Amino acid sequence: MSVRTVVATFLLAFAAASCVIPQAAESPTPAPLASALPLPSPSTSALGIGANVDPVVAVVQDLLPSVVTVINKLSNGQPQSSGSGFIVDASRGYIVTNNHVVENVRDAGPGAAFDVVFSDNRKVDAKLVGRDQLTDLAVLQVSAQNLKAAMLGDSDTVPVGSTVVAIGSPLGEFQNTVTAGIVSAKGRRVAETQSIFLEDLVQTDAAINEGNSGGPLIWAATHQVIGVNTLVASNASGLGFAISSNTVRQIADELIKNGKVVRGFIGVQYTQLSARQAAQVGLPAGTTGIIVTQVVPGSPATQAGIRVNDIITKVNDQLIDPQHPLQSLMVKFRPGDKVKLALIRDGREQAVDVTLGQPQG
Numbered sequence: 001m002s003v004r005t006v007v008a009t010f011l012l013a014f015a016a017a018s019c020v021i022p023q024a025a026e027s028p029t030p031a032p033l034a035s036a037l038p039l040p041s042p043s044t045s046a047l048g049i050g051a052n053v054d055p056v057v058a059v060v061q062d063l064l065p066s067v068v069t070v071i072n073k074l075s076n077g078q079p080q081s082s083g084s085g086f087i088v089d090a091s092r093g094y095i096v097t098n099n100h101v102v103e104n105v106r107d108a109g110p111g112a113a114f115d116v117v118f119s120d121n122r123k124v125d126a127k128l129v130g131r132d133q134l135t136d137l138a139v140l141q142v143s144a145q146n147l148k149a150a151m152l153g154d155s156d157t158v159p160v161g162s163t164v165v166a167i168g169s170p171l172g173e174f175q176n177t178v179t180a181g182i183v184s185a186k187g188r189r190v191a192e193t194q195s196i197f198l199e200d201l202v203q204t205d206a207a208i209n210e211g212n213s214g215g216p217l218i219w220a221a222t223h224q225v226i227g228v229n230t231l232v233a234s235n236a237s238g239l240g241f242a243i244s245s246n247t248v249r250q251i252a253d254e255l256i257k258n259g260k261v262v263r264g265f266i267g268v269q270y271t272q273l274s275a276r277q278a279a280q281v282g283l284p285a286g287t288t289g290i291i292v293t294q295v296v297p298g299s300p301a302t303q304a305g306i307r308v309n310d311i312i313t314k315v316n317d318q319l320i321d322p323q324h325p326l327q328s329l330m331v332k333f334r335p336g337d338k339v340k341l342a343l344i345r346d347g348r349e350q351a352v353d354v355t356l357g358q359p360q361g
Helices: 055-066 245-258 275-280
Strands: 004-006 067-073 079-089 094-097 113-117 123-132 137-142 163-168 177-191 197-204 216-219 224-233 240-244 268-272 290-295 311-315 338-345 348-355
Touching: 055 067, 055 079, 055 163, 055 177, 055 216, 067 094, 079 163, 094 245, 113 137, 123 245, 137 245, 163 224, 177 240, 197 224, 197 245, 224 245, 240 245
Parallel strands: 004 224
Antiparallel strands: 067 079, 067 113, 079 094, 094 137, 113 123, 123 137, 163 177, 163 216, 177 197, 197 240, 216 224, 224 240, 268 290, 290 311, 311 338, 338 348
8 A cells, every 4th residue: 555645835833842732721631541551761771782882773773673564465365455554562472563454355344465575574463453535544463473562652752853764665666675864844734634634743854755654763862762754745856744643552452452443422413614605694704614514412512502504603612614624623522522512503602511422423
């Protein structure tokens, strides 16, 4: 599976930390999950390499055994496409990769089969543990001996300008390819599709090519993974993006524990508010949001008093617009979280608090 590309009209939103969706002060921060993956240590590399060794060489010697090639197979067993991944738990054989690396395989649900090739050319079967389209992440599992896990670092702490190393299998055949660059920026927001926006991306000028999807972006100073290589601009050079390791940790934990990511449920069906509709109801030019077309009975929306024809314009003070669709804004919330919705009803603005529920069905 090739690396995802984006055109030059993508939206880039600067953010200082791992969150690009501002939250209202009175809304509580979701409690962190107990991690199913090893936490980063304060030390740098455990590799006993002398100070005269090139830092990129040191990273490669340390982390190359943790990087794999992921091969999709057709129903007849023939290779279909490939990408990259890396081991995050050696004892249980968990591997992180991109959702778009695995999503096109037939019956790409839990248990779907893949081939994984290690840096020493061992090939083993892998099964899909779970995948999440909205963050473009997936977890595979293998049963193999002598595995070495890469450590997920804290992407919030890596300074812009830091040296980073990308390892993967470009074009699906050049296994163990290494490129290096710097962290060009953090907190980027990029449209992966028309309706899916990836948040809190690490921007890098390290070369990311077709087949690199799912491979690690490694901070040379610590030998820790601070991103999963995912996107590259199609008409620009030196413009690649990686999903931040802090996002990876949360999503991978949920996939390992539950096989899926369960997000908070409001309980409304809706359409996007058009400029014509906004004008028809007397709203100022430039008003954006969604029009509620149906409220699910017994849902959090019902309990909060949301009605059909309400126009919802914000989630926790973040505008809903074509660059920030409701689906994208809700990615980080889980059942039990509280959000504040700004809405317009009969021309009057008001705010409602909604305690998110479990998706129905």
